Amino acid sequence: MTFQEPVIDEQKPALDYIFHPGTIAVAGVSAETRGTGIANSYVKRFEAAGFKGTIYAVNPSGGEAMGRKIYRSLKDIPEQVDFVVSAIPARHTPQLISDCAEKGVKLLHLFTAGFSELGDETGNALETEILSVARQAGIRITGPNGMGIYCPKTGLTFDEGFTRKSGNVGWIAQSGRNGTYVVRDASMRGVYFSKAISYGNAADLNECDFFEYFRDDPDTEIIAAYIEGVKDGQRFFQVLKEAASVKPVIIFKAGHTEAGSRGAASHTASIAGSSVVWNAALKQAGAIQVYSLDELVDVLVLLNFLSRPAGRNISIVGFGGGAGIQAADACTDQGMKVPESPQELQDELTEICGGRAGSIFKNPFDLWPKAGSKGTSAAIESISGWEKTDLLLVHIQFDLNPSVRNMMYRPYLDTLKRLAPEIKHKTVVVLDFVLSAEAKKLSLEVQSVLAEFGYAVFPSVNRAALALGRYINYHDRRKPAGNLFV
Amino acid sequence: MTFQEPVIDEQKPALDYIFHPGTIAVAGVSAETRGTGIANSYVKRFEAAGFKGTIYAVNPSGGEAMGRKIYRSLKDIPEQVDFVVSAIPARHTPQLISDCAEKGVKLLHLFTAGFSELGDETGNALETEILSVARQAGIRITGPNGMGIYCPKTGLTFDEGFTRKSGNVGWIAQSGRNGTYVVRDASMRGVYFSKAISYGNAADLNECDFFEYFRDDPDTEIIAAYIEGVKDGQRFFQVLKEAASVKPVIIFKAGHTEAGSRGAASHTASIAGSSVVWNAALKQAGAIQVYSLDELVDVLVLLNFLSRPAGRNISIVGFGGGAGIQAADACTDQGMKVPESPQELQDELTEICGGRAGSIFKNPFDLWPKAGSKGTSAAIESISGWEKTDLLLVHIQFDLNPSVRNMMYRPYLDTLKRLAPEIKHKTVVVLDFVLSAEAKKLSLEVQSVLAEFGYAVFPSVNRAALALGRYINYHDRRKPAGNLFV
Structure with a gap:
């Protein structure tokens, strides 16, 4: 097997071949007698991710690991090698890249650190040398100092336990840990990835290349990025603007302070740039700017599940007056309106719930759950059917004493499952008050069921409100003037 | 047993007797043959909380529950009753208050809802009637529409599973759920309570009474409040200013928007007031204002564990470049300085960690954990010993693949335990990247150990930074001019 060539499918963007290697070689695999390292993990991860081609192990010391021969050199491998992952020390990479060139390798991922991010001459010289050989030989590089490529369709991955389910998000991260965190969190909330790249120092392939790719990739509907710095601001702005004109682009730009940018320089050799310039550029390009990984996933979840x-x-509904008030405050603060319910709706709810004591029917709606599953269901159906319910926020709390909790979340869960076809496109569910490990376990189970039913799920009303504000503003900016929306 | 009278200890503030009942009667307890309700839970909770006096059950229907006789009337109880908790329907409360008056009850807690928060004449009239009888008879009331009193020293509580450990925080909440959430979260993080009151509509005893009490209570060192509205703004401001001049006061004021204040009116009959006025008043009075329960507990944790x-x-240290950069950004944004480390410290760390690849030694410090427990310990000791480390933020991530996680958190935990006597007063620990139930369980275990060792623990760098900013500004405001601090 070899790379799927771009000529096979003219619909695919040029860079598509990097996600379709036929064979992989991992450099730095230790023979089992010598212990195990990160390179060995890569071999296991590709296997677990269902990579269909052959995975070769390489190490000058030879030996055996995970039931496979370790080749002493790339050049000893008896067939074409498309993709090489390197976890060898930086000083050995010049030999490796020269072997890659001889072998006709198309893509090299350098997990290896110790290049330009060191900020010294040795590191810079090494990165320049590698890059120069790669350019001559037509080898593309991801990294150095990154985790690699995740593409569930073709069995590529950069960490253990990533889901094999494909989705619609194209994600790039200049930090490996941040790259994995977002994949894990999003997929637990029902959002999956077309491709994700942890691209480290971006010596060769960089954010611009990936944005161009995602813009044209039919499998990618939403683009997200964690960026510490870019090398070519002008190209970046142009590429971002083009991408954002066809698909939503969410960007978390780190290193906006002096200390943060010092960190970025040492981490991935990035020049972080002025935050004023960045903020203005992102806004002008039409990107959605966020300020943490959690905020990034929160917006992804909305873009994935909600309709405009x-x-x-x-309308805000749940069990708990305090939580409802906070949700009303937070939603208003983020630019939503929380209209008062009309008298007819209040009367209807009073009848459904058998009285008013302990409840609030004015929006925020506080439903004391004595109405049980049937009453809760009828109440939420009435509220969601109210003409002013453009959006519905349902909050459920978990760290209550168990008897109250069980009395509470089950009617809500039943209701949300039953009403999913009618309301999921406009509903966010907040699973709140999660303190104990037991509450966490239960709330994750509920989250998983709700995500299956197509709901956007959040861990707090404040996070839901912040994301909703960004989501609404995004749609607002993209809508021609003169509409009801403003 | 009867109430501890204020004359016994002249050091104690006047209201102290409400926390020391000798006997309790719970009105509304159901005979076991008729099922069980909230009143039955109160009986069980007081027992579990170690209340030393007798707990009586009352219900006109009589019968037996939890091995005790249910008295048909308060008046049938054969001894003095100090404290009555009512969970009976609102329409029966006039009879109850009249029985309380006859019986010489000193404190009535009305869990019962259905009073002024309904916003109608019936509810208002009922509340006025109850209050008038209470005033004549010298009965103080907490609630209605609240959960009650938590005082671990005397075995009073308002929810299941509250710790019996006493602490230094006096806490009042106008929402029952919010009241319990803060007690649970804080005590999981090593912060405990002298007294907490979920005070609902505040028909009689209100936030002013409790602030006055906490101001003079020797067991209370920190005061915190969740408030939806106050009835007497002038008195509130005066009392708050006096309290804040002797002890830190943290306030989360909800209902700052139109919809939020509509919720507050329906929830606890509160007039929320203008947020501009509130913000100015809280600032002028010297209170620390927060905008969520999580933020409130975060500041409590710092006030409890850190020294000025x-x-x-x-200085920021951990494993993960991206996280370090975000922490540096967040701390700078919140008014801290993240100074660059001197060359000697960088050299020292390079030697300790055996090289620079994969690490950052400039502050933020990113320690690739190959140095193991001994190296990590030496590195953190060097960093914390640096003269510019006024504060130390240590971040540990949990949702990594298990082998990396174990390699990582253990050396950090060992180090923090060993260095606790020297650094705990200036260190915050962030247990971050907690997604799975398994990671949550482990992070809570680590949190519990760290809290035992006297550390302030947070769930994200952003939350730690926000709380630190408030904490520093609080101390800054209280310091005479002309110091290094500004």
Whole structure:
């Protein structure tokens, strides 16, 4: 097997071949007698991810590991090698790249650190040398100092336990840990990836290349990025603008302070740039800017599950007056409207719930759960059917004493499952008050069921409100003037 | 047993007797043959909390529950009753208050809802009637529409599973759920309570009474409040200012928007007031204002564990470049300084860690954990010993693949335990990247150990930085001019 060539499918963007290697070689695999390292993990990860081609192990010391021969050199491998992953010390990489060139390798991923991010002459010289050989030989490089490529369709991955389910998000991260965190969190919340790249120092392939790719990739509908710095600001702005004009692009730019940018320089040799310039550029390009990984995933979840709302009105329902008030405050602060419910709806809810004591029916709605599953269901159906419910926020709390908790979340869960076809496109569910490990376990189970049913799920009303504000503003900016939305 | 009278200890503030009942009666307990309700839970909770006096059950229907006789009336109880908890329907409360008056009850807690928060004449009239009888008879009331009193020293509680450990925080909440959430979260993080009151509509005893009490209570060192509205703004401001002049006061004021204040009116009959006025008043009174329960507990944790820092410089250390950069950004944004480390310290760390590849030694410090327990320990000791480390933020991530996680958190935990006597007063520990139930369980175990060792623990760098900014500003405001701190 070899790379799928771009000529096979003219619909695919030029860079598509890097996600379709036929064979992989991992450099730095230790023979089992000598212990095990990160390179060995890569071999296991590709196997577990269902990579269909052959995976070769390479190490000058030879030996055997994981039931396979370790080749002493790339050049000893008896067939074409498309993709090489390197976890060898930086000082050995010049030999490796020269072997790659001889072998006709198309893509090299350098997990290896110790290049330009060191900020010294040795590191810079090494990176320049590798790059120069790669360019001559037509080898593309991801990294150095990154985790690699995740593409569930073709069995590529850069960490253990990533889901094999494919999705619609194209994600790039200049930090490996951040790259994995977002994949894990998003997939636990029902959002999956077309491709993700942890691209480290971006010596060769960089954020611009990936944005261009994602823009044209039919499998990618939403683009997200964690960026510490870019080398060519002008190209970046142009590429970002083009991408954002066809697909939503979410960007978390780190290193916006002096200390943060010092960190970015040492981490991935990035020049972080002025935050004023960045903020203005992202806004002008039409990107959605966020300020943490959690905020990034929160917006991904909304873009994935919700449909463009008809307006800014939101109804808030749950069990707990304090939580409802905070949700009303937070939603208003983020630019939504929380309209008061009409008398007819209040009367209807009073009847459904058998009285008013302990409940609030004005929006925010606080439903004391004595109405049980049937009453809760009828109440939420009435509220979601109200013409002013452009959006619906349902909050459920978990760290209550168990008897109250069980009385509470089950009617809500039943209701949300039953009403999913009608309301999931405009509903966010907050699973809140999760303190103990037991509450966490239960809330994750509920989250998983709700995500299966197509719901956007959040861990707090404040996070839901912040994401909703960004989501609404995004749609607002993209809508022609003169609409009800503003 | 009867109430501990204030005359016994002249040091104690006047209201102290409400936390020392000798006997309790719970009104509304159901005979076991008729099922069980909230009143039955109160009986069980007081028992579990170690209340030393007798707990009586009352219900006009009589019968037996939890091995005790249910008295048909308060008046049938054969001894003095100090404290009555009512969970009976609102319409029966006039009879109850009249029985309380006859029986010489000193404190009535009304869990019962259905009073002024309904916003109608019936509810208002009922509340006025109850209050008038209470005033004549010298009965104080907490609630209605609240959960009650938590005082671990005397075995009072308002929810299941509250710790019996006493602490230094006096806490009041106008929402029952919020009241319990803060007690649970804080005590999981090593912060305990002198007294907490979920005070609902505040028909009689209100936030002013409790602030006055906490101000003079020798067991209370920190005061915190969740408030939806106050009835007497002038008195509130005066009392708050006096309390804040002797002890730190943290306030989360909810209902700052139109919809939020509509919720507050329906929830606890509160007039939320203008947020501009509130913000100005809280600032002028010297209170620390927060905007969520999580933020409130975060500041509590710092006030409990840290000593006033020598300055605004913070050193950031952990494993993960991206996380370090975000922490540096967040700390700078919140008014701290993240100074660059001197060359000698960088050289020392390079030697300790056996090289620079994969690490950052400039602050933020990113320690690739190959140095093991001994190296990590030496590195953190060097960093914390640096003269510019006024504050130290240590971040540990949990949702990594298990082999990396174990390699990582153990050396950090060992180090923090060993260095606790020297560094705990200036260190915050962030247990971050907690997604799975398994990671949550482990991080809570680590949190519990760290809290035992006297550390302030946070779930994200952003939350730690926000709380630190507030904590530093609080101390800054209280310091005379002309110091290094500004």
